[in-house]
Amino acid sequence: MLFSVWENWRRRRVLRKHKIPADLWALTIKQVRAASHLSVADRERLRNVASLFLHDKYIELAQGMELTNAMRVRIACEAAIPILNLDLEHYHAWHTVIVYPAQFVSHEEFRDGAGVVHRHRSVRAGEAWHRGPVVISWEDVIENEDANNVIIHEAAHKLDMLDGAMNGRPPIHRSMNQREWTAAFSEAYASHVADVDAGRRTEIDAYAAKNPAEFFAVTSEAFFEIPDVLKRVWPVVYMQLSLYYRQQTATM
Numbered sequence: 001m002l003f004s005v006w007e008n009w010r011r012r013r014v015l016r017k018h019k020i021p022a023d024l025w026a027l028t029i030k031q032v033r034a035a036s037h038l039s040v041a042d043r044e045r046l047r048n049v050a051s052l053f054l055h056d057k058y059i060e061l062a063q064g065m066e067l068t069n070a071m072r073v074r075i076a077c078e079a080a081i082p083i084l085n086l087d088l089e090h091y092h093a094w095h096t097v098i099v100y101p102a103q104f105v106s107h108e109e110f111r112d113g114a115g116v117v118h119r120h121r122s123v124r125a126g127e128a129w130h131r132g133p134v135v136i137s138w139e140d141v142i143e144n145e146d147a148n149n150v151i152i153h154e155a156a157h158k159l160d161m162l163d164g165a166m167n168g169r170p171p172i173h174r175s176m177n178q179r180e181w182t183a184a185f186s187e188a189y190a191s192h193v194a195d196v197d198a199g200r201r202t203e204i205d206a207y208a209a210k211n212p213a214e215f216f217a218v219t220s221e222a223f224f225e226i227p228d229v230l231k232r233v234w235p236v237v238y239m240q241l242s243l244y245y246r247q248q249t250a251t252m
């Protein structure tokens with residue numbers, strides 16, 4: 001209680017001094033398709049959340065990139081969309097965004113059941129570290145003609161990790177039903193894996209078949225970027241995401 005009183009006071013104070021300027025905000029939100037379902041009032045609330053995000057988090061450049069104000073605001077705007085009706089507190093374990101100019105090489109290491117350490121390199125548009133930064137490729141932020149949204153994807157991983165495990169099951173709200181969530185997601189995931197394995201064309205990115213965590217991140221992207229498609233393909237997944245994010249994104 002005391003925390004929330006203090007925190008609300010802090011937020012009001014930050015917004016008085018550091019609110020994203022109206023002209024830059026107007027320019028940014030026009031470019032963000034994932035915000036197109038929001039009303040004028042919701043966009044104004046999003047501006048507040050994005051302003052707080054910018055004030056609270058570090059955005060760092062890799063490889064000598066130059067970070068403009070417009071870039072910072074674009075990143076904050078997209079990161080704020082999933083938590084617009086949750087709370088900034090959902091990003092408490094996320095302090096830093098590292099921006100690469102384009103896709104980058106990631107070195108992964110894991111130990112299998114037999115204790116053997118495997119290392120591999122992969123080229124990525126983004127990644128989210130547990131209790132660490134989110135890394136994104138700027139090229140992938142601005143060139144999202146298809147259904148992809150690298151910032152929303154990595155933000156979804158951050159939400160998923162709030163209970164410690166990245167498994168496609170973020171801690172859901174008390175008003176939601178865990179059984180319904182699991183049934184919706186496991187059925188859609190199984191059918192997606194079957195389609196991808198059979199080489200069938202899918203309307204939702206085939207990458208979602210990699211594992212349940214990627215399925216949650218990719219369907220979260222679809223929820224904001226191509227909601228009508230997601231709702232048509234898997235209406236129950238759309239509904240669960242709508243309850244979770246507390247937003248209605250589809251136009252149908």
Ligand SMILES: [Zn+2]
Pocket residue numbers: 153157214217
């Ligand atoms: Zn991912």
